[in-house]
Every structure is written in C-alpha cells, then in structure tokens.
Amino acid sequence: MTALVEKALPATPPESAWRAFRRRFGRQRLAVVMAGVLGVLVLIAVLAPWITPQDPNAQTLLDRLDAPGAEHWLGADDLGRDVASRLIVATRVTIYAGALATVVSMVIGLPFGLLAGYLRGWTDAVLSRIADALMAIPPLLFAMAIVAVLGRGVTNAMIAIGIVTAPRFFRMARGVALVIREETYIEAARSIGCPTSTIVRTHVLPNMASPLIVQVSITMGFAILFEAGLSFLGLGVQPPDASWGSMLQRSTQFAGEAPWLVLLPGLAILLTVLALNTVGDAVRDSVGRENRRLV
Amino acid sequence: MKAPVLEPVLDVRDLVVEVGTAHGPLVVVDGVSLAVAPGETLGLVGESGSGKTLTALAVMRLLGSSARIAGGQVLLEGTDLTTLGVKQMREVRGGRIGMVFQEPMTALDPAYTVGEQVAETVRRHRRVPRKQAWKRAVELLDRVGIPSPERRARDYPHHFSGGMRQRVVIAMALSCDPVVLLADEPTTALDVTVQEQILTLLAGLRDESGLALLFISHDLGVIADICDRVAVMYAGQVVETAPVHDLFAAPRHPYTDALLHCVPGAAGTRLATIPGTVPAFDALPPGCRFAPRCAHVAPGCDDGPVALEIVDPAHRARCVRLDELAEVAS
Amino acid sequence: MLRLVATRLLTLLLLVWIVSIAVFALVLLIPGDPTSTLLGDNATPEQVATLRASMGLDDPLIVRYGDWLGGALGGDLGTSMLTSYPVTQAITDRIGITVSLVVLSLVVSVVVGLAIGVLAAVRQGGVFDRIALLGSSVGIAMPNFWLGLVLVTFLGAELGLFPTSGYVDLGADPAQWAAHLALPVVTLAAGGAAEIARQARASVVDTLQLDFVRTLHAKGLSPLSIVGKHALRTALIPVITVIGLQVSRLFGLSVLVEAVFALPGIGSLMVQSVFDRDIPMVQGTVLLATVVVVTVNLLVDLSYGWLNPKAALTS
Numbered sequence: 001m002t003a004l005v006e007k008a009l010p011a012t013p014p015e016s017a018w019r020a021f022r023r024r025f026g027r028q029r030l031a032v033v034m035a036g037v038l039g040v041l042v043l044i045a046v047l048a049p050w051i052t053p054q055d056p057n058a059q060t061l062l063d064r065l066d067a068p069g070a071e072h073w074l075g076a077d078d079l080g081r082d083v084a085s086r087l088i089v090a091t092r093v094t095i096y097a098g099a100l101a102t103v104v105s106m107v108i109g110l111p112f113g114l115l116a117g118y119l120r121g122w123t124d125a126v127l128s129r130i131a132d133a134l135m136a137i138p139p140l141l142f143a144m145a146i147v148a149v150l151g152r153g154v155t156n157a158m159i160a161i162g163i164v165t166a167p168r169f170f171r172m173a174r175g176v177a178l179v180i181r182e183e184t185y186i187e188a189a190r191s192i193g194c195p196t197s198t199i200v201r202t203h204v205l206p207n208m209a210s211p212l213i214v215q216v217s218i219t220m221g222f223a224i225l226f227e228a229g230l231s232f233l234g235l236g237v238q239p240p241d242a243s244w245g246s247m248l249q250r251s252t253q254f255a256g257e258a259p260w261l262v263l264l265p266g267l268a269i270l271l272t273v274l275a276l277n278t279v280g281d282a283v284r285d286s287v288g289r290e291n292r293r294l295v
Numbered sequence: 296m297k298a299p300v301l302e303p304v305l306d307v308r309d310l311v312v313e314v315g316t317a318h319g320p321l322v323v324v325d326g327v328s329l330a331v332a333p334g335e336t337l338g339l340v341g342e343s344g345s346g347k348t349l350t351a352l353a354v355m356r357l358l359g360s361s362a363r364i365a366g367g368q369v370l371l372e373g374t375d376l377t378t379l380g381v382k383q384m385r386e387v388r389g390g391r392i393g394m395v396f397q398e399p400m401t402a403l404d405p406a407y408t409v410g411e412q413v414a415e416t417v418r419r420h421r422r423v424p425r426k427q428a429w430k431r432a433v434e435l436l437d438r439v440g441i442p443s444p445e446r447r448a449r450d451y452p453h454h455f456s457g458g459m460r461q462r463v464v465i466a467m468a469l470s471c472d473p474v475v476l477l478a479d480e481p482t483t484a485l486d487v488t489v490q491e492q493i494l495t496l497l498a499g500l501r502d503e504s505g506l507a508l509l510f511i512s513h514d515l516g517v518i519a520d521i522c523d524r525v526a527v528m529y530a531g532q533v534v535e536t537a538p539v540h541d542l543f544a545a546p547r548h549p550y551t552d553a554l555l556h557c558v559p560g561a562a563g564t565r566l567a568t569i570p571g572t573v574p575a576f577d578a579l580p581p582g583c584r585f586a587p588r589c590a591h592v593a594p595g596c597d598d599g600p601v602a603l604e605i606v607d608p609a610h611r612a613r614c615v616r617l618d619e620l621a622e623v624a625s
Numbered sequence: 626m627l628r629l630v631a632t633r634l635l636t637l638l639l640l641v642w643i644v645s646i647a648v649f650a651l652v653l654l655i656p657g658d659p660t661s662t663l664l665g666d667n668a669t670p671e672q673v674a675t676l677r678a679s680m681g682l683d684d685p686l687i688v689r690y691g692d693w694l695g696g697a698l699g700g701d702l703g704t705s706m707l708t709s710y711p712v713t714q715a716i717t718d719r720i721g722i723t724v725s726l727v728v729l730s731l732v733v734s735v736v737v738g739l740a741i742g743v744l745a746a747v748r749q750g751g752v753f754d755r756i757a758l759l760g761s762s763v764g765i766a767m768p769n770f771w772l773g774l775v776l777v778t779f780l781g782a783e784l785g786l787f788p789t790s791g792y793v794d795l796g797a798d799p800a801q802w803a804a805h806l807a808l809p810v811v812t813l814a815a816g817g818a819a820e821i822a823r824q825a826r827a828s829v830v831d832t833l834q835l836d837f838v839r840t841l842h843a844k845g846l847s848p849l850s851i852v853g854k855h856a857l858r859t860a861l862i863p864v865i866t867v868i869g870l871q872v873s874r875l876f877g878l879s880v881l882v883e884a885v886f887a888l889p890g891i892g893s894l895m896v897q898s899v900f901d902r903d904i905p906m907v908q909g910t911v912l913l914a915t916v917v918v919v920t921v922n923l924l925v926d927l928s929y930g931w932l933n934p935k936a937a938l939t940s
Contacts, residue, residue: 133643136922137915140877141895148899148907149654221766228768229881233896245768252774252885262778266771274766357842389845396843401836406858406932416844451934467844 021210024286031282034275041091041272048092052085057240068260075260078250083260086242087268093243094224094272097158097236101223102216104162109169116170117177118196128174131167139164143226147235154227154243157236161226165219172215176208210287217280221273228269244269303330304372304507305354305392305475311366312346312353314576321576322365324349325531331475331507336498338522338539339511340554344573345528347511351477354509355394356384372474390420393468397480399461403452409436409463410448413470420471435466440496458489462496469500476501479511494521515554519543524609527551530574530584533603537610547612547621550585583615591620630927637923644915645697648908649690655904693908702909707901712909715894720913722792722890725802726882727875729810734817734875735868741818742825742864747852749830757822764819770881773812777885781808790887809886813879817871824867828860835859862932869925873918 026032044051059079068075074084112131116124134142139161146160180186189199228245230236237243244265251261312324324346331337339347352358354369356376369376371391376384388394396402403412413432417423423431429448436444439462452460461481468476478497482490498521501508512518518525519539526536527550535548546552553569571588580586582597589596595615603613614620677683684692696703702712745757781789787808793801832838833856841851880892887893891910898906 129639130643133640134647136640136873136919137644137647137911138873138877138918140880141911141914142877144880144895144899145648145651145907145911146654148902148904149651151902152900225768229770229878232770232881233884235896235899248771248774252777259778262771262774266768266775269771270763270767273768274762277762277766355843357839385845385847387845388843394840394843396836396840398836402840404837404841404855404859406855406934415846419845453934464840467840 021286025282028282028285031278034278034282037271037275038279041275042095044088045092045095048089052082052088054082054085056081056085056089056242058082067258074264075258077247077258077261078254083247083264086247087244087264090242090244090247090265091268093154093237093241094227094245094269097154097227097243098220098224100155101158101161101165101227102220104159105165105219105223106169106216108163108166109171110173113170113173113175114177117174118181120178120181124174127170131170134164135167137164140226140229143230144233144235147230152235152238154231154237154241157227157230158223161223161230164226165222168219169215172211173208176211180207210283214280214284217276217283221276221280224269224273224276301332301334303332303370305509306330306370307350307354307367308370309367310350310353310364310369312349312358312362313365314362316577318577320365323362323531323576324353326367327528327531327533328367329509329526329533329536331509333474333507334501334505335524336501336508336510336522338518338525339509339528340513340515340518340525341528342513342573346531347513347528348479350528351394351479351509351511354477355388355392357388386420389416389468389473390471391473392475392477393471393473395461395464395468395476395478395481397483399457399464399484402464403460405452408449408451409455409460412452413448413463413467416467416470431470432466435470436463439463439466439469439500440492441466456489457485458493461485461489461493465493465496465500469504469506472504473506475507475509477509477511480513481510482517483512483514490517497521515543527554530579531576532584532613534585534614535610535612536603537606537612541610547606547610547617548585548614549589549591549620551612553588553590583613591616633923633926637919640919641916644919645694645912646690648912648915649693651908652904653686697909697912702912703905705898705906706903712906715906716891716909716913719890719894721794722888723876723879723883723892724917725795725806726809726813726879726888726890727872729806730813730817730875730879731868731871733810733814734821734871737814738818738821739825739864742822743829743852743857745822745826746829746833747848754826757826761819761823761826764815765823767816769812769816769878770885772815773808773882773885776808776812792888792890805886805888809882809888812885813875813882816878817875820871821864821867825860825864828863829856832856832860858932862929865925865928865932869922872921872925876914876918 053073059081060076061079064076064078068083074082074087077083077086112127116127143157143160143164146163147157150156150159186199189202227236227243228248231243231245232248234246234249237246239246247265248262251258251265254261307327307329310324310327311322313320314323315321327346327350329337329339329350339350341347349358349362352362353364354376356364356379358364364377367377371387376387379387403409407415410429410432413435414425414428417428417431418425421428433444433448436448441447441459441462447455452463455463465481476497481497482493485493494517497508497510500506508521510518510522522539524536524538525542526533527542527548528534529550535542535546535551537547542551543555546555550569557568569588574580574584574587580597582595582599583589583592583601586592586596593616598615601613601615603611604617605611606617693703700713702716704711705715741757741761745754748754776787777789780786788801788805789808791805793805795802829852833852838851838856841855846855879890880895882888883890883892884896891914895907895910897903898910
C-alpha cells in the first residue's frame with residue numbers, strides 16, 4: 001500500500017541521465033583527480049615537441065648517468081640523454097600507441113559484435129566461437145606472433161594488440177545489442193518499418209556510450225601495459241624513439257648506479273594505467289541503475 | 296481458551312533498538328515488551344516497517360552492524376541475552392532459540408544438500424559423530440513432513456519447492472529442541488494452500504514439544520489461525536496486546552480496529568484502507584503515533600507520549616481516549 | 626556430470642581447432658616471400674624454388690594446413706626455419722621452466738589473492754580493506770615485468786638476497802631451484818593476486834548479504850565457519866572465472882618475466898623466434914601454449930559443478 005502511494009506522488013523533477021551521471025561521478029574524488037591526470041598526460045603528449053627541456057635524443061657522454069639535479073631534473077641515461085625530456089616524448093609515443101591499439105580493437109570488435117547480437121542465430125554462434133578462440137590464446141604470445149609476421153615496430157605492435165583485444169569490444173557490443181534488441185521501443189520501431197540501420201543509429205549506438213567509455217579506458221590501459229612489455233622486449237618502439245617500456249629496456253644494466261632509470265618510466269606507466277582503470281571503474285559505477293546491465 | 300498459566304520462557308522487557316543513520320541514531324523499536332510461555336503462541340502483527348522483524352532479530356542479537364539494542368532486557372529462561380558474551384549467544388542461536396524466515400527460497404545455502412545443512416546445526420550444538428547427526432537430520436526431515444526423507448536429504452535446496460524448503464528451514468530451527476521458535480512471516484511467500492500446511496505443521500510441533508512460538512505476520516487471518524495472544528505494533532511501539540479472541544471481538548485501539556477492517560471479509564464487502572502512511576521514524580508525531588491517520592483523533596492526542604493502559608488483566612492498549620471510545624463502541 | 630564433461634570437451638576441441646586456423650593463418654600475413662628471410666636478397670631463383678618446394682610453399686593452402694594440422698596432432702609441429710631443429714623438441718626442452726613458473730605463480734596468486742580478498746571483505750570499510758583496495762588497484766595497473774626489474778635491482782643486485790638470473794633444475798638442487806624461482810614467481814604472481822583479491826572481496830561482500838547467511842547466523846555458527854565453509858563456496862564461483870583468466874594471462878606474461886630474469890623457458894624461445902621471424906617455431910609455441918591454457922580452463926570449468934550444484938545439472 002505504501003509503495004503505491006509513493007509511486008503516485010510526483011517525484012522530484014526527473015534529473016537528466018547525463019546530470020545524474022555527472023553528480024555520481026563527481027562524488028568519487030579519486031576518479032576526478034585521475035581524470036585530471038589523464039588530461040595532463042594528453043596535454044603533455046600533444047605538446048611534447050615544444051615542452052621538452054632538452055633535445056631528447058642529444059647524447060652528452062660527459063653527463064652519462066648523471067643523478068637528478070639542476071642540469072638534468074630527472075637525471076640522464078647511459079648515453080647521457082636527458083631523462084625528463086625522454087619521458088615527455090615517450091608520453092606522446094605511449095598515448096599514441098594506446099590510442100592506436102584501442103581504435104584498431106574497436107574497428108574490428110564493434111561491428112562484428114553488433115552484428116552478432118542483432119542477428120543472433122548462426123552469425124552469432126560462429127562469431128562468438130571465433131571470439132572465444134581468440135581470447136583463449138595468451139594475449140601477449142598472440143601479439144608477439146603477429147609482430148613476428150608483420151615485423152617489429154610500434155605501429156605493427158599496436159595493430160597486433162588491437163587484434164588481440166578486439167574480442168573484448170566484440171563481447172561488449174554483442175551484449176548491448178542483445179539487451180537492446182529485447183526492448184519494446186525497438187520492437188515498436190521495427191513494427192512501423194524503420195530500417196535496421198536507422199534503428200542501430202538512433203537507438204543502439206546512444207545506449208552504448210557508457211559501456212564503450214568503460215571498455216575504451218580498460219583496453220587502453222591494457223594496451224599501454226602491453227606496449228610497455230613489447231617495447232621492453234625490443235619488439236615495439238625502435239631506437240632512437242622512446243616509450244616508457246623501451247626506456248626500461250636498458251635500465252637494468254645501470255640500475256645500481258642510476259635507479260631512477262628503472263623507477264621513473266615504470267611509475268609513469270603505473271600512474272597512467274591506474275588513472276585509466278580508476279576512471280573506467282568510476283564511469284561504470286556512475287551509470288544509472290537502468291543502464292547498469294549493459295556495463 | 297488457553298490462559299498463560301506458566302512462567303514465560305521468553306520475556307522481552309522495554310526493548311529499544313536504534314538504527315544508525317547519517318544524522319545520528321534513530322529509535323525504531325521503542326520500549327517493546329513481550330512474554331511467551333511454553334506451548335503458547337504470541338502473534339506479533341503490524342504493517343511492514345513497524346519494527347516486528349527488528350524485534351525478532353534483536354532477540355537473536357542478529358541486528359547487523361547498522362542497528363543495535365539500546366535498552367531493555369531479553370530474558371530467556373531468566374537469563375538476559377543482551378548481556379551474554381558473543382560465544383554464549385551463539386550457543387543460544389539454533390540451540391535454545393530457533394528461527395524461521397520469510398523467504399524459504401533464499402534462506403538455504405545453495406551449495407550444500409539439505410541433509411548436510413540440518414546435520415550441521417545438530418553437530419554445532421550437540422557434539423555427536425557425523426553419522427548420528429545425519430540420522431537425526433533424516434528424522435527431523437521426516438518429522439516436518441518431507442516424503443522419503445532419506446533420499447530427499449541428499450538433494451540440494453533448488454530441488455525443493457518453496458513450501459518444502461520452508462519445512463527444511465523449520466527442521467533446522469527445531470533440530471536441537473529449542474524452547475523458543477521465532478517465526479518471521481514464515482508463510483507470507485507461500486501459496487495459500489501451502490500456507491495452511493505450514494501453519495498446521497508449526498501448531499503441531501508446538502503442541503508436541505511445548506515450545507514457545509513467537510509468530511510474526513502482517514496477515515491477521517493467519518494470526519487468528521494459530522495464535523493464543525496478539526501484540527499489535529505500530530511505528531516501533533506495541534499499541535495493543537490481548538488474547539486473540541478479545542482482540543478480534545473487541546479491539547480497543549483505533550489502529551487495531553482499522554487493521555481488522557482491512558482484512559478481506561465476505562465477498563462483496565468493500566475493503567477498507569487506512570488513510571495516510573506510516574510516519575517516518577525521523578518525523579514521528581509528538582503524541583500518539585497513529586494520531587495523524589486516526590478516525591477518532593481529538594485535541595488531547597498530540598500532547599505527549601501515550602502509555603500502554605490496562606484494559607483488563609490480559610488486555611492493554613495505548614490510546615488517550617481509551618475510555619471514551621469504549622463507550623462509543625458499546 | 627559425464628554429459629557436462631563431454632560437452633565441455635567438445636567445445637574445447639572446437640576452440641582449439643579455430644585457434645589452429647588462426648595460428649596457421651599467420652603465414653598469410655607475411656609480407657613478401659618467407660624464403661627471402663632465409664636466403665637473403667642475393668639468392669638465385671633456383672635456390673628459392675628448391676627451398677619453396679622443400680617447405681611445401683607451392684601446395685595449395687588447404688593442403689598445407691592439412692599437413693601442418695596432421696603433423697601437430699601427431700606431435701610434430703614442423704622444424705625451425707633457421708636451424709631445422711624440431712619445434713616440438715625445442716618446446717619440450719624448455720617447457721618445464723615455464724610450467725614451474727606459471728603453476729607456482731598461479732598457486733601463490735590464488736592463495737594470497739583469496740586471503741587478502743576474504744579478509745578485506747570481512748573487515749569491510751576498515752583500514753585493512755582500504756589498504757587492500759588501493760594495493761590491488763596498484764597491482765593491476767603495474768607492469769609486472771617492471772616489478773621484476775625493481776625486485777632484481779633492490780633485492781637481488783643491491784642486497785644480494787636472491788640470484789638475479791638463470792635457472793637450476795629441480796632435480797639438480799631443490800634449494801637453488803626455489804631460490805632462482807622466488808623473485809620471478811613474486812613478479813608474475815603480483816598482478817594475478819591483485820585481480821583475484823579484488824574479485825574475491827567484491828564476491829564475498831555480495832555473498833555475505835545474501836539471506837542464507839542470516840540463516841547460518843541463526844543456526845549459531847561461528848563467523849569463521851560462515852565465511853570459510855559457506856559464504857566462500859558461493860563467493861568462489863565468480864572468482865573461479867577470474868582464476869581461469871589468470872592462467873592465460875600468466876602464460877603470456879611469463880615471457881616478460883623470463884626475459885627479466887634470463888630464464889631459458891618457452892618465453893625466451895618465443896622472443897628469439899620472433900626476432901628471427903622463425904614462423905614455424907612461433908606457430909608451434911602459440912598453439913601449444915593455447916592448448917595448455919584451454920585444458921587448465923576446462924579443469925577450472927569443471928570445478929564449477931562442485932561449487933554450484935545447480936550449474937552442474939542445468940548445463
């Protein structure tokens with residue numbers, strides 16, 4: 001009885017989904033800070049060529065393994081290159097790599113996922129089995145195998161990671177399409193003869209926004225970790241270019257004399273991935289209950 | 296008519312339960328006193344949110360982290376449970392007091408067979424070998440009316456219907472011969488025909504073993520079926536308590552009266568509803584808590600807290616206009 | 626139960642078959658002629674033709690796939706393009722190290738992850754819970770090979786507590802075997818432990834809110850028995866999924882850990898083969914690793930039946 005009364009009462013004016021999302025997101029202070037961190041990182045990546053204090057590739061052998069100080073804020077590496085400047089240009093390479101892999105992953109995963117979820121039946125069965133199979137291969141090994149055939153280099157490595165992570169977008173898009181397919185308004189749209197492409201554009205895609213943001217941030221973090229790994233092995237970024245992963249490659253040999261060579265790039269990766277994951281989780285938690293099942 | 300001649304085995308005195316909120320503690324059970332004697336059934340009736348379930352959970356000291364007992368005593372055979380140590384309290388739960396819950400579908404652990412779950416309770420309170428506990432579990436399942444108990448004991452909860460699961464929960468609650476059984480809306484989630492069977496089972500078990508039954512329900516029909524005495528709760532307080540016959544024949548509190556009119560009666564009679572809603576605990580009226588919804592409200596009703604007045608030795612009601620209204624009714 | 630095993634086995638075979646196609650299809654992506662990597666740019670057309678014939682490159686794709694798969698089923702994954710060493714042999718020479726590393730890391734990450742997750746859940750909102758939550762976020766975001774580098778630098782090289790590289794056979798010297806694997810296992814297990822801890826915490830917190838937990842309290846059970854015997858069993862179901870995913874993850878990441886600690890396992894073989902563009906070696910390694918991973922996943926899957934009697938029946 002009380003429940004009925006509550007429902008009958010006019011509730012507070014309905015908050016728009018976007019405002020509710022912003023309110024919930026704003027409450028998670030760590031996530032807001034981390035979103036700021038991501039903003040700064042992107043800014044650094046964009047402005048990298050103009051804000052490096054020194055030439056990142058200039059070798060000054062006299063400064064070899066200099067400790068952090070006035071001359072080199074964050075020290076110098078084994079070839080006397082300025083670590084701060086290299087970290088800055090590496091931000092650009094790393095963000096580029098993460099974004100490239102994520103875009104490749106989306107371009108492969110999303111259309112097939114929507115197709116599988118929307119058409120169901122045989123298409124879905126076949127595509128889902130393939131996605132399962134690709135997910136069963138240890139991702140780093142698979143990425144390495146793709147690099148083996150395509151050749152070393154950051155772009156090839158990121159295409160490889162994009163292929164390896166595509167099943168994640170596939171699953172997400174398929175899930176969204178499956179849920180939305182069942183909604184009555186889709187049924188209604190179809191009954192009045194809306195073409196499939198219109199339905200997908202006007203109903204399916206808008207509903208995908210938040211799960212997409214979540215998946216993008218998680219995949220990007222994943223890609224950055226893998227870029228670091230592949231570059232550490234020498235399969236990704238090639239010298240003299242630097243990414244945080246490739247900066248770690250030679251660091252161990254000099255770790256005793258210059259521990260900052262080991263610590264700084266690793267901390268940069270850690271911070272970036274932590275920021276991506278935190279923001280992704282916060283977006284997931286900030287989505288209204290009505291859309292929760294999609295995320 | 297059975298009168299409570301025996302000493303009460305469970306005696307709750309002035310129980311106060313507080314719930315912690317962002318704006319400080321809120322009293323949600325306010326000075327509730329109840330007594331149940333062996334072989335007797337006390338019905339606790341009220342709308343959802345009136346504090347019935349919290350009262351029962353407080354007796355078991357299972358309020359969780361957000362609520363706590365802030366005052367009063369819970370005497371079980373003379374021992375105050377509110378002062379017991381955590382370990383001693385665990386001996387009481389399932390040992391001296393059994394409890395049956397509202398939702399039989401979710402009350403059992405899905406990962407163990409029902410036999411294992413009943414036997415576990417036996418082994419918890421009586422240090423007996425595994426085999427013996429199992430044998431007792433099968434006996435108990437038989438006693439609560441589960442057909443071919445030996446085979447069924449090896450089944451998992453999801454193999455049972457709601458009514459059968461409730462029987463299992465009852466078997467578990469009774470496995471160590473408790474002196475008190477708390478039944479919190481044990482039939483609410485069940486079909487009407489199954490409801491009847493479970494009530495008959497509970498009444499039979501009560502009469503067999505002479506346990507004291509505290510039966511919580513919002514359904515007056517069910518209360519009338521099984522209870523000897525009834526306590527009516529409203530907004531955290533007991534507003535009327537009486538032998539079941541007196542309560543139905545001559546309710547003295549306007550809330551009880553209104554509740555009785557809400558019971559679906561003979562076909563064709565219009566079902567009455569009580570206007571308004573139960574007050575929130577942080578916005579209680581200063582005087583009688585039912586006053587804003589009461590058909591007989593008068594100027595004196597808002598003056599201050601109302602005491603539970605004696606109507607006759609077995610009947611009490613919490614109403615300022617007790618005497619005036621009695622005249623109107625008669 | 627038997628039917629369940631049979632269906633799962635069939636699914637597994639289907640999966641491995643698709644993987645084999647994907648792995649084989651890698652050769653199609655090779656830009657240019659694979660023989661040029663072997664013979665260099667100055668090879669005569671005759672040399673190229675002979676090599677192509679001996680490698681079977683002139684046969685139609687389907688025939689080549691059939692030959693490769695047939696061989697693989699019989700345990701023959703072909704020979705190295707550079708050394709003519711049998712791929713199967715090269716893998717079996719080294720797999721012991723990788724399996725030791727992965728299995729030990731899995732055990733450590735499950736034990737540590739579960740312990741932290743359950744404890745955090747029971748003390749929900751407390752200091753330990755907050756530290757665990759932060760720690761697991763960091764653990765998940767951290768590149769695990771970097772942790773290895775830090776450990777090598779500070780515990781190995783600086784303090785000399787552990788050997789920093791190399792491997793000693795278990796049979797030869799168990800103490801040295803353990804010492805050499807200690808840091809690699811910690812490195813590899815950290816990320817997995819963090820993910821398992823996170824999932825375990827969330828899952829135990831959810832389970833402790835279920836109705837049946839109240840029944841257990843009403844039975845008079847102790848918190849230890851409620852969490853350990855009952856809640857954990859239900860809570861483990863989603864955790865098992867995460868553990869299954871860890872197997873594949875650990876196998877992949879072991880490549881990096883092997884590189885950091887100079888362990889001569891599958892990972893280092895893989896790295897070398899990728900540098901050499903030794904495609905048969907790469908294909909064989911990926912295929913074998915996948916078979917190991919899906920087999921472990923099958924075992925994980927079957928444990929569902931024990932944890933959740935309802936699932937065993939319905940699927």
